[in-house]
Amino acid sequence: MLTSNAVLVRSSQRALVTSKYRWFICAFGSAVLVSGCGSSDGPGLNNGSGGSSGLGGAPATGGRAPSGGAAAATGGQIGTGGVVAAGGAAQTGGARATGGSAATGGSMGLGGGVATGGITATGGKATAGGAPATGGANATGGKSTAGAAAGGTTATGGTSATAGTTSSIVGATPPMGWNSWNNFGCNPSESLIKSVADAMVSSGMAAAGYNYVNIDDCWMSGRDSSGNLLADTAKFPSGIKALADYVHAKGLKLGIYESPGPTTCAGKTGSQGHDAQDAKSFASWGVDYLKYDLCSGAKTAFAPMGTALKATGRPIFYSINPVYGGGSCVPPNCSVDELKICNMWRIEFDITNTWKSVTGLIDFDKPLYPYAGPGHWNDPDMLEVGRGMTADEDKSHFGMWAILAAPLITGNDITKMSAATKAILTNPDVIAVNQDPLGIQAQLISSTNSLETWSKVMSGTNVRAVALFNRSGSAQSMSVTWTQIGLKAGAATVRDLYQQKDLGPFTDSYTATGVPSHGIVMLKVTQ
Numbered sequence: 001m002l003t004s005n006a007v008l009v010r011s012s013q014r015a016l017v018t019s020k021y022r023w024f025i026c027a028f029g030s031a032v033l034v035s036g037c038g039s040s041d042g043p044g045l046n047n048g049s050g051g052s053s054g055l056g057g058a059p060a061t062g063g064r065a066p067s068g069g070a071a072a073a074t075g076g077q078i079g080t081g082g083v084v085a086a087g088g089a090a091q092t093g094g095a096r097a098t099g100g101s102a103a104t105g106g107s108m109g110l111g112g113g114v115a116t117g118g119i120t121a122t123g124g125k126a127t128a129g130g131a132p133a134t135g136g137a138n139a140t141g142g143k144s145t146a147g148a149a150a151g152g153t154t155a156t157g158g159t160s161a162t163a164g165t166t167s168s169i170v171g172a173t174p175p176m177g178w179n180s181w182n183n184f185g186c187n188p189s190e191s192l193i194k195s196v197a198d199a200m201v202s203s204g205m206a207a208a209g210y211n212y213v214n215i216d217d218c219w220m221s222g223r224d225s226s227g228n229l230l231a232d233t234a235k236f237p238s239g240i241k242a243l244a245d246y247v248h249a250k251g252l253k254l255g256i257y258e259s260p261g262p263t264t265c266a267g268k269t270g271s272q273g274h275d276a277q278d279a280k281s282f283a284s285w286g287v288d289y290l291k292y293d294l295c296s297g298a299k300t301a302f303a304p305m306g307t308a309l310k311a312t313g314r315p316i317f318y319s320i321n322p323v324y325g326g327g328s329c330v331p332p333n334c335s336v337d338e339l340k341i342c343n344m345w346r347i348e349f350d351i352t353n354t355w356k357s358v359t360g361l362i363d364f365d366k367p368l369y370p371y372a373g374p375g376h377w378n379d380p381d382m383l384e385v386g387r388g389m390t391a392d393e394d395k396s397h398f399g400m401w402a403i404l405a406a407p408l409i410t411g412n413d414i415t416k417m418s419a420a421t422k423a424i425l426t427n428p429d430v431i432a433v434n435q436d437p438l439g440i441q442a443q444l445i446s447s448t449n450s451l452e453t454w455s456k457v458m459s460g461t462n463v464r465a466v467a468l469f470n471r472s473g474s475a476q477s478m479s480v481t482w483t484q485i486g487l488k489a490g491a492a493t494v495r496d497l498y499q500q501k502d503l504g505p506f507t508d509s510y511t512a513t514g515v516p517s518h519g520i521v522m523l524k525v526t527q
Contacts, residue, residue: 169375171343177212182411186218189235199415208426214255244286255289261297279308289317294324306341321346331371351381372441386412386421392519402434403442429497433465455485462527470515479511497522
């Protein structure tokens with residue numbers, strides 16, 4: 001997130017770094033070559049490079065062509081076996097997982113990310129043998145387990161473990177809430193945050209699961225004689241503690257923003273040299289979420305702040321943005337060990353309310369599925385729903401963020417949103433896909449002529465969420481077969497998630513007719 005001034009100041013510093021990922025995925029006997037790419041075409045604005053095609057699909061306009069060749073997949077193993085339980089869920093036929101992570105045995109089917117034989121982190125230490133999986137691991141208490149947690153075994157034959165009790169992991173499911181930057185920029189205020197908290201409740205957003213109300217940049221104003229961070233009294237006359245109390249009284253949580261350098265993106269007071277002191281301030285004020293944005297300073301400062309937040313004893317969700325000025329910085333090719341030090345990491349530059357930006361971020365997130373899971377999430381940035389794109393594009397944007405297990409942090413003015421925007425953002429069926437306790441990020445399983453089919457393993461027995469995503473310029477019929485998504489041929493029931501309607505049983509496959517241009521059909525398939 002950058003102001004226009006910060007963009008101009010730092011434009012000469014930005015180096016465009018091309019990050020290429022080649023992932024060769026063997027899923028259910030099919031070979032799928034997926035290359036995702038993204039870049040920035042100017043400081044502060046993501047060009048949403050159209051990314052690469054999967055299975056021969058042509059890259060979107062403006063995107064980089066997919067690189068040839070294939071590389072061994074880094075991350076969890078894909079398989080047709082059972083899937084793992086996450087978030088401390090009790091298993092069907094197995095013991096409760098220690099520390100609330102994934103269960104041993106069985107690799108993930110279509111959604112992958114945890115390989116068999118992994119070790120468990122209980123209190124930060126390994127308790128069982130076996131080598132850790134490369135990459136995607138569930139986290140316990142913010143620490144990477146680098147594999148599977150002890151307790152129970154996965155069900156066989158593609159059966160998901162049943163969901164259990166609520167996890168104690170910070171960020172057990174992707175965060176849901178609102179952030180001030182996209183719509184209000186460098187003008188947050190006490191009155192604005194209170195009005196948003198009020199609207200969060202009155203609009204039904206809170207009842208739908210949105211609970212974070214996050215203040216972005218420009219809330220701070222220097223330090224006192226003891227070095228304590230101060231809020232801008234003109235904008236926040238009652239102080240952050242009083243504001244947090246107000247938000248908490250609504251049943252919501254308060255988020256705040258800082259930078260690891262001497263200044264923030266907007267040139268305000270940064271946290272450099274004050275990690276522990278600022279973390280204590282945040283905790284004493286009742287802050288529940290910290291967005292830590294690399295506008296100045298070094299990436300090495302992310303770890304000390306993570307340690308300082310944990311030392312406060314308050315469960316504060318820790319979101320970092322290591323992207324600024326140096327291209328992407330994502331697992332496993334980032335100098336910051338994101339799975340160990342934080343709950344969420346930005347994967348690319350700032351989103352804009354354009355189709356090109358949204359699709360570019362989807363493409364960039366495509367190969368990163370092994371690294372998503374309870375306590376640690378890929379972050380393709382805030383939602384632009386209700387901020388100028390078409391209704392079909394808004395549905396696609398929201399649906400793809402949901403199935404990608406991305407944070408659902410809205411950036412619109414929810415005090416004035418339309419009924420259509422509210423209907424998209426509060427759709428319980430689509431939100432349930434995002435908040436599924438297994439925490440598995442969807443994979444692209446088919447891509448032809450800008451028509452993409454994505455699938456996500458869900459908790460329950462043989463349940464899949466499916467996105468039929470039409471990136472082309474015209475309405476199209478799109479189909480999915482049960483074997484593509486790791487189910488057996490035969491009968492399965494289908495529910496349309498945006499219509500919130502059960503469509504009935506279908507044999508072997510389902511075809512959606514007239515999927516609109518830039519539109520999406522989201523399904524829940526149960527066998």
